[in-house]
């Protein structure tokens with residue numbers, strides 16, 4: 001029985017403690033901006049930018065999965081912005097992966113740099129070499145999106161701490177069920193819950209988690225003062241989705257492993273990346289820090305036209321950006337300017353029964 005299993009089971013029974021006889025079993029959707037508040041306002045919900053019982057329940061569920069205090073945000077980027085603005089000040093140096101989620105780099109270059117933060121980037125593969133002296137914050141993403149390079153979290157977070165910096169780990173591609181950065185020494189975890197946690201391609205959300213009370217307080221203050229609070233409806237949908245995350249994640253990752261093995265052996269496919277395969281350069285570290293290889297697969301087809309034709313020909317792969325939904329999806333990341341080959345596809349495996357999915361992929365590759 002793993003800790004993940006125990007947390008997944010407890011998640012399904014959260015919120016029952018305080019119920020009175022005859023109360024609704026499901027989470028109430030409290031759609032309000034303000035609360036009845038005569039007299040002394042201490043200790044009760046006051047205003048929707050500070051409290052809302054629905055998003056607080058969703059935070060509680062995420063906090064259970066993270067095993068750490070957690071704050072919910074209306075998108076992954078809002079969570080990342082909170083972590084960066086809460087930890088950086090003028091004169092600081094920030095290190096970002098050059099091959100991670102590109103919007104994080106744009107945010108830093110367009111908004112942190114003009115306020116006097118020096119933004120530097122480096123390939124994920126070089127993080128193992130250390131060299132973090134003088135960085136106030138080191139931002140880590142593993143497996144990286146879209147290249148799926150794996151960074152050793154325990155070693156990197158320890159090296160950042162030894163240099164006096166704060167480590168922020170973007171755990172979007174694995175979720176708290178697949179990888180536990182806080183257990184491996186990270187100061188802050190950030191994640192886009194738009195992906196597998198919400199999982200139905202209908203909600204944007206994100207969260208931060210940290211076991212350092214000063215850091216959580218600072219990110220909470222950022223949210224309260226700058227205003228990126230989740231809507232109750234979105235929080236309610238995420239809360240509902242979290243109840244099935246464990247079964248969805250298990251199916252997605254198990255299917256991804258099967259599909260990755262078969263794609264790796266296919267003559268039309270080159271440079272396949274899936275950290276769950278023993279042949280992947282990230283596998284030795286992935287085995288230590290990830291519970292599965294994940295549900296994302298990266299690979300090259302011959303060129304742009306071949307990759308676009310594959311997407312057009314495979315009815316069980318949605319051509320969408322984003323990932324982690326119930327349906328399998330893929331995209332040619334070079335269309336956004338990512339530093340990948342023109343025929344590179346990032347494939348996100350969904351919930352389709354795996355043999356049906358493989359038959360569709362195999363047929364589209366043959367055309």
Ligand SMILES: *Cc1c(COP(=O)(O)O)cnc(C)c1O
Nearest residue numbers: 075076077101145172192194205
């Ligand atoms: C999608 C994504 C984000 C941003 O999340 P949004 O919910 O779209 O704001 C951040 N990091 C990674 C790794 C992502 O894949």
